[in-house]
Amino acid sequence: MIEAPGIPLTVIAFLLLLGPLVFIHELGHYLAGRWFGVKADEFSVGFGREIAGFTDRRGTRWKFGWLPLGGYVKFAGDMSPASQPTADWLQLPAAERARTFQAKPLWQRAIIVAAGPFINLALAVLILAGFALAYGQSTTPPVVGAIEPNSAAAKAGVRPGDRIASIGGTGIERFDELKMYAALRPGERVALNVVRDGSVNTLPLTIGTLKQADRWGNAYQIGRIGIGPAEPVWSKVSLVEAPVVGVRRTGEIISMMVDTIGQVITGRRSVKEMGGPLRIAQVSGQQLSLGWPEFVSLIAMISINLGFINLLPVPILDGGHLMFYAVEAVRRRPLGVRAQEWAFRGGLAAILALMLLVTINDLGAFGLWRGIAGLIG
Template sequence: MAEITASLMWLMNFMLGTILPFLFVLTIVVFVHEMGHYLVGRWCGIGVRAFSIGFGPELFGFNDRRGTRWKLSAIPLGGYVKFAGDMSVTSRPDAADDNLSEEERKVAFHTQPVWKRAATVFAGPLFNFLLTIAVFTVMFAMFGKFVSEPMVAEVRPDSPAAEAGIQPGDRFFAVEGTRVETFSDVQRLVSGRAGDPLRITLVREGEEVEVTATPEIVEQKDALGNTVKIGVIGVVNNEELGQFRRVEFGPLEALKEGVAETGFIMLRTGQFMKRLVTGREDRCQLGGPVKIADMAGKAATLGFEWLIQLVALLSVGIGILNLLPIPPLDGGHLMFYGLEAVMRRPVSEQVMEQFYRVGMLVVLAFMGFVFWNDLFGC
């Protein structure tokens, strides 16, 4: 009896502490993504038949006055918007569907001009980016930002910084030509460039000095307890030189910081993906639903603001992933719409079908890869 009670308690804690935060995070990200498709599609005059959070059998739903079925489905790992006249992923604008009336053809997705179809598809990732900007804007407005001067208080012996000739008392001015204003700016520019020689400009005794340092990889624990590998050059700041302080922002300043933070995350994600493809990043840094669920549970224990930050990070990641030019992702659709706009005619259904088959295999292989990483790989 005691064992059964303990198992039930563990299951309850797992559901409340991990599954519910995971569903909260994923549902917000998916809802915003699909709402982007829905709102822009409606703005373009396209009819919407269904809006679903999740896949598979419907758990519950309702019809609105426009005839759209809003529903929650059994498998909560995504969602979709079904537009009027959706025939297949390779539907062409001149495709005929005898099941549609003349009125229905006017609002069918595949009969719309290419710009309307492209705008509707691009809106999903765009809304993901806007969600991230909104989250960070609110966070900066509420909590401000802790900063410190980009000063070198200590140089670790035999580190890349020591080999490059960086000295205590130096002030960072730029990294690879990018101006830095805080010590965290330096860390962010260096952390994703392990193994890359970096041109670093310093201010020493009033004069600019340029050195080259190659960050080395070190393992660290992030705020959620995950082991991450980042690049470092081996310099330390301190309170005396860094003058640690909290900066507060007004609404417009917070928005500017939110946009900048989102832009940095997008740049860092693109940089990571490029290095991963060339074998320069650890594949264990990639995770799927299991890892996201674990992170959501850990974030929930730290507080609601941590959970919302995870929403922002996941949202921008989903947005970038969907823009990859791989069918059946949004980027794959946009690739074909771009070709259609250039050629002034749709790509043949046969060619599109072959690309979609290959793209689907790539997507399934990637999903299998991250699941393997989650369960067995790392």
């Protein structure tokens, strides 16, 4: 175990991580709005009181808030949480009203809202494509080489030379896909299909659980089958192939997130594993201390998280707005303002509850609750 990075490096790393990602996210909204002729009144990185900023020639106030945990773009005429026309909006001059968010067709409003999450995903694709171009990619086939004694694979009857066709109903084409599937499912019982002597055999497999700790002492557990590849293969990636690899890896990470959320909802994974801003700050400092490649990899991961989470159909998030736009497209009219406002209040309450939960988890991971218990005891 090595010494953890100090607080100054952790704070710097956190700001270098979150600030650009929030800026990129809001820039997506801003550029899409500008493309469709919507005026932006404010562009803020961070919440709360302004600590620095300027106003450009288009009348947009660019500023930094004192709380660097998010940001926003406030478009002209966006006077209610539901982004619906209000009495104040109707009183605007016609020319000014035409440049407001509410005046735009439904499809343009949807693109403006979706642009933020999608630019985060695009950034991740670009980073992952760059890594693939620089370092290549693993194309190791899922053929079994070594088998660890007393491992999950050994107990299931896996043999050297078996080719893994699928696990838990998921097709396997590369050895990395098998490792990724197992890592997320410690202790789960699944069906493993292997090709042996030209025929497919189905083996019942209980994925093993491996408890690990990183170099900073952070403990976690992963699933492990206990096999190694017959012949590792590492391939170069061309400039044309790199974006395809970036898209595929982004999709794989999103799939992992969906699986993880499903495990938390069904109780197969503890909510204590969920982390928040404090945990992200800690990890960002640790990754920056390892070097820029590791830190940029973390940026890609958090960017995918930011894009994916914002697309969830939760009122107050971008996905919640898109959900209401979908309803509006089907009904040919929007939901009532009051119904939307109540939905947004519920979404805000849910987000605040989640933030409280992950903050409690973060403080627990830092040992605060054990320390308090020790003082009381």
